[in-house]
Amino acid sequence: MSIEEKVLNYKKILSLFPNTQEKYQYLIEQAKENTNFPKELRIDEFKVNGCQSQVWLVPEEKNEKLYFISDSDALIAKGLVTLISSIYSDESAEEIYNSKIDLMQEFELGAILSPARRNGAFSMLKSIKNYAEKLRN
Amino acid sequence: MINSVELKNDFPIFKRVINGKSLTYLDSGATSQKPIQVLSKMNEIYEQFNANVHRGTYQLSSETTTLYENVRTKFKNFLNAYSSEEIIFTKGCTEGFNLLAQSLTKQFNQGDEILLTEIEHHANIIPWQMAAQEKGLKLKFANIDKNFNLDLEHFESLLSEKTKIVSIVGESNISGMLTDILSLTNMVREKTNAYIILDGAQLVPHRSVDVQKLGIDFLCVSGHKMLGPTGIGIVWGKKELLEEMEPVFGGGDMIEEVNFDSATWAPVPHKFEPGTPPYVEAIGLGEAVDYLTNLGMENVQKHSDELRGYALEKLNSINELNIIHSKAEKSGCTFSMYVDGVHASDISLMLDTYGVAVRSGHHCVQPFHKKLGIDATFRATGYIYNTNDDFDVLVNAIEASLKILK
Numbered sequence: 001m002s003i004e005e006k007v008l009n010y011k012k013i014l015s016l017f018p019n020t021q022e023k024y025q026y027l028i029e030q031a032k033e034n035t036n037f038p039k040e041l042r043i044d045e046f047k048v049n050g051c052q053s054q055v056w057l058v059p060e061e062k063n064e065k066l067y068f069i070s071d072s073d074a075l076i077a078k079g080l081v082t083l084i085s086s087i088y089s090d091e092s093a094e095e096i097y098n099s100k101i102d103l104m105q106e107f108e109l110g111a112i113l114s115p116a117r118r119n120g121a122f123s124m125l126k127s128i129k130n131y132a133e134k135l136r137n
Numbered sequence: 138m139i140n141s142v143e144l145k146n147d148f149p150i151f152k153r154v155i156n157g158k159s160l161t162y163l164d165s166g167a168t169s170q171k172p173i174q175v176l177s178k179m180n181e182i183y184e185q186f187n188a189n190v191h192r193g194t195y196q197l198s199s200e201t202t203t204l205y206e207n208v209r210t211k212f213k214n215f216l217n218a219y220s221s222e223e224i225i226f227t228k229g230c231t232e233g234f235n236l237l238a239q240s241l242t243k244q245f246n247q248g249d250e251i252l253l254t255e256i257e258h259h260a261n262i263i264p265w266q267m268a269a270q271e272k273g274l275k276l277k278f279a280n281i282d283k284n285f286n287l288d289l290e291h292f293e294s295l296l297s298e299k300t301k302i303v304s305i306v307g308e309s310n311i312s313g314m315l316t317d318i319l320s321l322t323n324m325v326r327e328k329t330n331a332y333i334i335l336d337g338a339q340l341v342p343h344r345s346v347d348v349q350k351l352g353i354d355f356l357c358v359s360g361h362k363m364l365g366p367t368g369i370g371i372v373w374g375k376k377e378l379l380e381e382m383e384p385v386f387g388g389g390d391m392i393e394e395v396n397f398d399s400a401t402w403a404p405v406p407h408k409f410e411p412g413t414p415p416y417v418e419a420i421g422l423g424e425a426v427d428y429l430t431n432l433g434m435e436n437v438q439k440h441s442d443e444l445r446g447y448a449l450e451k452l453n454s455i456n457e458l459n460i461i462h463s464k465a466e467k468s469g470c471t472f473s474m475y476v477d478g479v480h481a482s483d484i485s486l487m488l489d490t491y492g493v494a495v496r497s498g499h500h501c502v503q504p505f506h507k508k509l510g511i512d513a514t515f516r517a518t519g520y521i522y523n524t525n526d527d528f529d530v531l532v533n534a535i536e537a538s539l540k541i542l543k
Contacts, residue, residue: 020156021490025541028483052482052498052513073512074480075542076487 003099006087011106023109027079034082037071048123053077057085057124059131065090066135068128080109080121088128096132139432139440141524147172147428148522158492161530166310166471166518167496168361169342171425175364178424182417190416191390191407205416208423209406215426216356217347218373225379225406226414229370230338231260233357234304236372236409238264239385241302241332247273251302252295252331254279254287255508256309259501261336261357265304275299281505284464285312289320296328303331307340311502311516312461313445313469315344322352332378338362342520343441343469345434354378363429365422368415379405388412437521444519445470448528452517455535461514470519473500479542481513487538488515493531 001009017023041058048055053074060067068085072078084103088096103125145151148170153160162170182204188197190205209221218224227233242249251265255278262276269276277300279292287305296303303325308315318335325333334355340346341356342363348356355378360369374382384391384402388411393401402408429437445468452460452472461473475481485497497515499506506512517531 019490021487024486024490028541053480054512074482076483077480 003087003091003095004101007101007103007106010083010087014107014109020109024076024079027083027109028075029079030082031072031075031078034071034078037069041069042071048127055081055121055124057081057127059128061135065092066096066132070124077121081124084121084124084128088132093132093135096128097136139436139521141440141522145522147174149173149176151522155492155494156490161491161493161527161534163517163519163523163527163531164494164496165342165362165520165523166339166500166516168367169364169520170522171366172364172428174428175366175421175424179366179417179421182420187417189413201416201420204420204423205414208419208426211423211426211430212358212371212373215430216341216373217349219349220376222405223373223376223379225372225374225409226419227357227370227372228368228415229361230258230336230357230359231264233370233372234260234334234336235264236385237304237334237355237357237374238268240382242268242272242274243383245272245274245301248275248299249301250275250277250295250297250299251304252277252279252292252300253304254292254306255281256285256287256311256314256502256505257304257306258310258336258338259503260338261304261306262504265302274301278504281312281314285309285461286314286463286465287316287321289317289324292321293324293328296324296331298329300325300329300331302334303329304334304336306336306338307346308343308469308471309463310339310471310500310518311473311505311514312463313471314463315340315465315468318351318353326352339469339471342429342437344438348373360418360422360425363422364425366418369418369422372409376405379409382409384408384411386411390414432521440521441470441519442467444523444525444528447525448472448517448519448531451528451532455532455539457539458535461509470523471516472518473514473516475511475514476539479539481515483542484535484538485515487541488531488534491530491534491537493534495531 014023017026042056046056046058048057053072055072057070067089070081070085072081150170186201188201190202209224212224213221277295280288282288305316322333325331333353335353337356338359341358354375356373358371361367391403391408391411393403457476459475481497485495488495495515495517498513500516
């Protein structure tokens, strides 16, 4: 599935929930299911800047594709970064770099997606793009 | 007596519906809502009076200048200042502290000390850190005890002849702690020649402040936390001290005479106010002062005390809730809270879905959060338009949110 297809798929899922609270509950479920992030990787090297909550992102390159795992100390943020990681995983650096879809616009997620510098998800998205750009060169 | 239910009608924002719920606004510690009187006045200025102050020789400019300058008199009366010339307009409390830190420390020597407390807002830490680095000054911090009050003994032990500035919060934006300012000024005067600065960001909106009675030298006030617009605040200072001080920002309107290589300064307060001031905001803030004066600050204070009592009892009924709040008999209606194992940002996002607006994070008081070993708290603050019902909504929303998050 392409990045765009994955985004639209999640958008469809999120639209099934009639209000912000249920969307958050969906993100909380995603967070609780995401148990693949080793606690020992919660280190500064992988930390993404954010103020409201802490977010960690670990990129990996395998067979010319990128894979991301992520974690947060807050549940709703963790749910969101889990979605973002799955969207950009199993894609090439070129595809990630060229992807123009505005994920934050597509997901209508209330206060969590306010474009604040404090928001870990925004910084994480930037980190993913930066990482892809570096590998692409 | 304040009837908050009726008062809400003065604030257009309470007509808003958030996530399908009516707005329960409990973040006045960050910024207060604005009554229609303030909003209409600002609109009226733009529609009927707008002209730059202090410059024009035409009617509009003269009218606006009078309205703008009258706000100083309103503040003089509101704070019982000695003179209206002691009121300096700033962008807000933060700019006030920066102005004082840069100007007052000009004559300080290496090793001179600045005494703060552990629970100061970053606005009352960073400007001093910056001045300290430049001049080789030393910052000292008085302890906050386990009841979230200032440890007066420790405070006193830090005073010495080296202490040149004591800058302290009047009402904490974290715990609601009300500083015993009178005891503190007596201690400072006995042992030092230090300037005493009071951070009035939270205190002035909620309690009657008489600068003469308190015996302080300077007071920083934030306009937007006391029903006024953003981008405006004041510094009050004793006139004889302001006259001795050097300005730190230069430009038009703050000068007496300018040559290519030198200039002399206008008298206080104007020497501290270069450029076109935010006069519409200042006039709006003057309207906010009138609004609070009409309510009566003793009533505002009483409302805060009653609301605090009710809120504390209700919040205490949630077993897993840890509350950072002054245990003194009197304190502000401000509660920072956390639940072990649940992130404060999750709680505040969930509360938003119930239409409840609270702040989460370290509320610009990071060192104190670090001391407590907590990354973040969520904070509820009550103001004149808040009712007991608002805290019932909060408590129910916290309980419902915890069920989802735990």
